[in-house]
Amino acid sequence: MPTTKTLREGSTRKRAAILSAARELFLTDGFDRTSVDAVAARAEVSKRTVYDYFGDKRTLLQAVVDAVGQSLISTIRHTLDDTLTDLTDAAGLEDALVTFSMRIATDMLGSAEYATLQRLVRAESRHLPERGYNSMADTPDEALAERFAAFAEAGLLDAPDPRLAADQFIALTFGVALDRLGSANAAEDSRVRPLVVEGVRTFLRAYRTM
Secondary structure (H helix, E strand, O other), rough: OHHHHHHHHHHHHHHHHHHHHHHHHHHHOOOOOOHHHHHHHHHOOHHHHHHHHHOOOOHHHHHHHHHHHHHHHHHHHHHHHHHHHOOHHHHHHHHHHHHHHHHHHHHHHOOOOHHHHHHHHHHOOOHOOOOOOOOOOOOOHHHHHHHHHHHHOOEEEOOOHHHHHHHHHHHHHHHHHHHHHHHOOOOOOHHHHHHHHHHHHHHHHEEEOO
């Protein structure tokens, strides 16, 4: 008889197979033309299994969007750890923030995962829980705020409200690029970098400790 662990791993594999199949079909055929039968066939599971895991097609779409969002959140956290950890003096802060921002503007905003999320949310918004559904919610902003709180504790930033600082940083860098260029994807537009650099400098003029 299979052990509990084996069953759990099998369930995880089936869930991943269903999500992968649904993602491919939603992108190529659209929500309305994608049937649960087609998802089950591509995932090599029964139709009953799809319903057992996700209940209905709308819930499956939301699960696909959420899974892509979680993948992007992992990218952001990894980038934070790579670029904004172990800073001990203010001299390297500007370079670190520019490096972080440019990594996000290429590794995340230029990724297939991000393009997938944008396509699904735009094309299938009426099938999601709310218009402009955001599977990442405030998680990226909160993660950056935690890092700014650590910088404030270390005396590198004067940020009594780290979340406000994170919001303003995002607005000054990615927000300006989006407003000016319609995109903050540095992999596709070389004009993003100068805007990001100036945004970082403007942020530091307001928040760097004297």
